[in-house]
Amino acid sequence: xRPSAASIPPxxxxxxxxxxxxxxxxxxxxxRTDIALWRRLETACSEIRDLKARETFSRAGDALSHxxxxxxxxxxxxxxxxxxxxxxxxxxxxxAPGDFVDxxxxxxxxxxxxxxxxxxxxxxxxxxxxLRAIMADSAEHxxxxxxxxxxxxxxxxxWLFRTNRLRATAAVADFICELDVRLSACGLVLDDRLPLPxxxxxxxxVTGLSTVHVSRVCKELREAGLCTVRxxxxxxxxxxxxxxxxxxxxxxxxxxV
Amino acid sequence: xRPSAASIPPxxxxxxxxxxxxxxxxxxxxxRTDIALWRRLETACSEIRDLKARETFSRAGDALSHxxxxxxxxxxxxxxxxxxxxxxxxxxxxxAPGDFVDxxxxxxxxxxxxxxxxxxxxxxxxxxxxLRAIMADSAEHxxxxxxxxxxxxxxxxxWLFRTNRLRATAAVADFICELDVRLSACGLVLDDRLPLPxxxxxxxxVTGLSTVHVSRVCKELREAGLCTVRxxxxxxxxxxxxxxxxxxxxxxxxxxV
DNA sequence: CGCCAATTTGACGAACTTCAAGGGTTGTGG
DNA sequence: CCACAACCCTTGAAGTTCGTCAAATTGGCG
Numbered sequence: 001x002r003p004s005a006a007s008i009p010p011x012x013x014x015x016x017x018x019x020x021x022x023x024x025x026x027x028x029x030x031x032r033t034d035i036a037l038w039r040r041l042e043t044a045c046s047e048i049r050d051l052k053a054r055e056t057f058s059r060a061g062d063a064l065s066h067x068x069x070x071x072x073x074x075x076x077x078x079x080x081x082x083x084x085x086x087x088x089x090x091x092x093x094x095x096a097p098g099d100f101v102d103x104x105x106x107x108x109x110x111x112x113x114x115x116x117x118x119x120x121x122x123x124x125x126x127x128x129x130x131l132r133a134i135m136a137d138s139a140e141h142x143x144x145x146x147x148x149x150x151x152x153x154x155x156x157x158x159w160l161f162r163t164n165r166l167r168a169t170a171a172v173a174d175f176i177c178e179l180d181v182r183l184s185a186c187g188l189v190l191d192d193r194l195p196l197p198x199x200x201x202x203x204x205x206v207t208g209l210s211t212v213h214v215s216r217v218c219k220e221l222r223e224a225g226l227c228t229v230r231x232x233x234x235x236x237x238x239x240x241x242x243x244x245x246x247x248x249x250x251x252x253x254x255x256x257v
Numbered sequence: 258x259r260p261s262a263a264s265i266p267p268x269x270x271x272x273x274x275x276x277x278x279x280x281x282x283x284x285x286x287x288x289r290t291d292i293a294l295w296r297r298l299e300t301a302c303s304e305i306r307d308l309k310a311r312e313t314f315s316r317a318g319d320a321l322s323h324x325x326x327x328x329x330x331x332x333x334x335x336x337x338x339x340x341x342x343x344x345x346x347x348x349x350x351x352x353a354p355g356d357f358v359d360x361x362x363x364x365x366x367x368x369x370x371x372x373x374x375x376x377x378x379x380x381x382x383x384x385x386x387x388l389r390a391i392m393a394d395s396a397e398h399x400x401x402x403x404x405x406x407x408x409x410x411x412x413x414x415x416w417l418f419r420t421n422r423l424r425a426t427a428a429v430a431d432f433i434c435e436l437d438v439r440l441s442a443c444g445l446v447l448d449d450r451l452p453l454p455x456x457x458x459x460x461x462x463v464t465g466l467s468t469v470h471v472s473r474v475c476k477e478l479r480e481a482g483l484c485t486v487r488x489x490x491x492x493x494x495x496x497x498x499x500x501x502x503x504x505x506x507x508x509x510x511x512x513x514v
Numbered sequence: 515c516g517c518c519a520a521t522t523t524g525a526c527g528a529a530c531t532t533c534a535a536g537g538g539t540t541g542t543g544g
Numbered sequence: 545c546c547a548c549a550a551c552c553c554t555t556g557a558a559g560t561t562c563g564t565c566a567a568a569t570t571g572g573c574g
Contacts, residue, residue, distance in 0.1 A: 060508075061508070077414075079414060079415070079417070079418040079509075081418070081422060081504055082504050082505075082506040088422055089422075090417055090418040090421040090422050092414040092417045092418065093414075104407045104410065106400070106403075107400050107401075107403045107404040107407045108404065108407050108408075108411070108511065112411045112414060112415070112508065112509040112511075113414060132396060132400070135396045135399055135400070136396035139389060139392045139393035139399065142392055142396065142399045142403075143363070143364050143389070143392070144364075146363075146364040146399075146403050146406070147364040147365065149403070149406070149407065149410065150361045150364045150365050150406065151365075152410065153361065153406065153409065153410040153413060154365070154369045156410060156413035156414060156417060157334075157336060157349045157350075157369060157370060157413060158336070158369070159417055160336075160347055160349045160413060160416055160417055160420065161336040161338070161347040161349065163417065163420045163421055163465060164347040164420055164462075164464075164465030165338060165345055165346075165347050165465065167561080168561075168562070199519095199520070199521095200520075200521065201520085205421075207421075208420060208421030208422065209562075209563090210562070210563050210564075211520095211521090212521095212522085212523090212562090212563075212564075212565095213561090213562055213563070215520095215521060215522060215523085216522085216523090216562090218521090219522080219523095231571095247338055247339050248339075249339040251317075251318070251369065252336075252369040254365065254369075424529080425529075425530075456551095456552070456553095457552075457553070458552085466530075466531090467530070467531050467532075468552095468553090469530090469531070469532080469533095469553095469554085469555090470529090470530060470531070472552095472553060472554060472555085473530095473554085473555090475553090476554080476555095487553095
């Protein structure tokens with residue numbers, strides 16, 4: 001039927017493989033910083049690396065010497081309970097192309113959470129030393145790198161609002177609305193269809209619901225004619241009603257004017 | 258009976274009023290940055306201001322020209338639902354002395370949430386211009402200011418884990434454990450008693466529970482001999498068991514080695 | 515086809531919310 | 545000094561949302 005859209009194709013440029021950063025990687029959030037910063041980043045990149053789907057990239061407590069910019073695919077960050085069982089995970093963030101995955105590793109040195117690829121993914125690595133040099137050279141570039149991590153924190157706060165205040169259906173709708181906006185900024189939403197390479201058990205870890213209840217919520221959204229979540233993508237049928245159900249307001253994403 | 262401990266006394270220095278920053282304000286998180294940064298901040302401070310309990314300091318969307326460091330008292334940050342009723346609030350952060358309340362307003366320019374005093378409070382204001390000058394002068398100071406906001410984000414992530422994965426009793430216990438650690442760093446925990454100037458309705462906004470259920474949870478913690486939450490403070494009876502109940506691990510607060 | 519993982523469904527129970535009423539404390543004014 | 549009001553906390557009963565368990569169904573892929 002439709003092309004298998006379960007994941008973002010790692011190389012859609014028709015066989016031309018990528019060994020360095022170039023302008024077509026400048027999308028999403030990093031695309032909203034100065035072009036001058038981007039030029040500096042291009043020279044600071046020490047490595048382009050591919051990750052397999054579900055591959056762990058770094059773990060809580062690891063000493064980090066590099067930060068990674070996501071170029072293609074999607075990644076997640078999650079916290080594992082210090083408790084007994086290993087199933088006690090919360091997804092605290094999802095990354096789209098153009099997002100730095102662990103830029104906060106620069107000021108923090110080690111992280112409080114794990115980082116993993118969700119789909120097959122391609123990342124650009126920047127040595128912290130090089131990033132510090134960029135910051136030392138330009139306070140404005142420093143402010144913009146800081147800004148990227150502050151958008152991340154604003155999203156954390158919104159997720160807090162979501163799990164604290166929204167009912168299951170509204171919570172899932174809200175999450176889809178957020179990805180709709182963020183992936184649009186990467187040019188990944190076509191015909192109201194966005195890549196959503198998350199299992200229902202992943203959606204459960206995002207929202208704090210059980211897997212079974214996520215299944216029921218998806219059915220409800222589908223039967224209400226709002227959106228269909230299936231096969232690693234989400235088809236939005238009625239964006240207005242979906243947003244109204246979630247009470248969605250995109251200002252926390254600091255949209256460009 | 259006991260002294261009224263409902264709030265942190267705004268001036269405990271015996272009548273000596275405070276008109277400028279001095280070393281005894283350097284506690285909590287800001288106390289963990291370089292002393293050289295503190296010296297710069299002392300000269301950058303443009304105003305010391307007192308806030309009344311429950312006074313709103315700034316609102317989502319306000320253009321900010323200053324950032325505030327909390328010196329005494331406690332403050333909160335909350336998100337209000339874009340929905341209809343005004344009661345749809347989530348507390349997304351609580352600030353202790355030594356915390357910057359809205360340092361992220363420097364890179365973000367305007368915030369996605371409201372900021373208010375919880376108790377009577379005293380804050381130091383820093384013009385963004387002066388903070389930018391500090392950053393321009395020293396990349397290391399820039400990194401440390403950034404670091405302060407990244408601890409804030411790590412706390413957001415932990416709160417996400419809490420509301421997503423912990424049951425009501427463990428969630429409240431976890432929150433108390435966090436404040437126990439953070440307020441200890443300000444020297445505000447004496448004889449296992451910490452200031453907790455939150456109504457049960459505030460605890461409900463922190464945890465995403467109903468006010469009624471918070472009451473039941475507090476009773477449960479009290480009767481289990483773990484801690485007594487009352488009159489604006491919390492008395493910890495058995496820190497070990499309280500932490501075990503919450504599965505508490507303080508590493509997300511990046512404790513000093 | 516046949517296997518395996520993911521999703522779906524139903525039945526049941528637990529956790530939490532809502533509604534409503536009562537009680538304790540504090541401050542205020544007669 | 546007492547009465548009263550306002551606010552917060554507590555308690556009980558009833559209702560709702562969501563979790564858990566278990567079984568059935570779907571869909572991709574060798």
